[in-house]
Amino acid sequence: MLSGMSIEVHExxxxxxxDGTAGNPLGVVLDGASVLRADRQGxxxxxxxxxxxxxDDAATGAITIFTPAVELPFAGHPTVGTAWLLAREKAPVDALRPPAGTVAVRYETDLTWVTARPEWTPKFDFRQLGSAAEVENYPLPTEGQQYVWAWIDEAAGIVRSRSFPVDMGIQEDEATGAAAVALVGKLGRRVEIHQGVGxxxxxxxxxxxxVELGGRTTAVRRLELAR
Structure with missing residues (x-):
């Protein structure tokens, strides 16, 4: 990318x-091909x-995903959000193609669904606790990739969770789709996960x-990042 240019980012x-509250912030650069791979981490x-x-290519669904510290082969909320944004700004897609592999996409009213494999996800340190209250009061870790969870209603498949992917440069993640995929891979059943503040x-x-992963997405703003 040439010096003096700007990058349009959809937040x-x-x-x-x-009710539209909470949600995990995501930045999407639709014109990703204009940003050199060497510059993307920065x-x-x-x-x-x-x-x-x-x-990189909206027509084929080719994308790359970066945290503030590392590149990821797959992540949940980035694929759900990007699929939603492409349908809104360009055209619906039937698949995205991050480095991990082909992620099938479908749309259902206000939900966007992606399908991924548990083996694509990072190695989370899953810790099942005894109650939702224990999840709420869990102390912030200083390292690792802990994901703490407890049943709110096991029969109904409702889970309370928090995620701390500190080693990825994130102290606490508001909504971790990859962890949801991995958790379902372990449990072998459908779940509704209530994570973070809402x-x-x-x-x-x-x-x-x-595993199929779904949820809502809302647009916040567009911004220009000068480079």
């Missing part, structure tokens, strides 16, 4: 609750979102070892 909230760090997506993620097995 979204992914996995907000039904752009993601400067923006400071838990993840930033660069769309985010809602829905995930369930597809029957072939993959």
């Amino acid at each position: 979204l909230l992914v996995f907000p609750g039904p 752009v993601a760090a400067e923006l400071g979102y838990s993840e930033t997506v660069f769309v 985010s809602v993620l829905i995930a369930g097995p597809t029957g072939d070892g993959a």
Whole structure:
């Protein structure tokens, strides 16, 4: 990318609750091909979102995903949010293609769904606690990738969780789609996850070892990042 140019970034909230509150902030650069790969980590760090997506080719769904500290082969809220944004700004897609592999996409009223494999996800340190109150009061870790969770209603599949991917440069993640995919891979059942201050993620097995992940997305603003 040439000096003096600017990057247009769409800021979204992914996995907000039904009332539109909470959700995990996401930055999406639709003209990702204009940003050199060598510059993308720095752009993601400067923006400071838990993840930033660069769309290399909207027609094929080719994307890359960066936290402020590392590139990820797959992540949940970036794929859900990017699929939603492409449908809004360009055209609906039937798949996204991050480095991990092909992520199938479908749209259902106000929900966007993606399908991914648990083995694509980072190695979270899952810790099941005894109650939602214990999750609420869990102390902030200083390292690692802890994901703490407890049943709110096990029969109904409703979960309370918090995620601390400190080693990825994120102290606490508001809504972690990749962890939801991995958790469903462990549990083998559909769940509704209430994470952070009010985010809602829905995930369930597809029957072939993959997991479908869905939720809402809302647009916040567009901004120009000078480079």
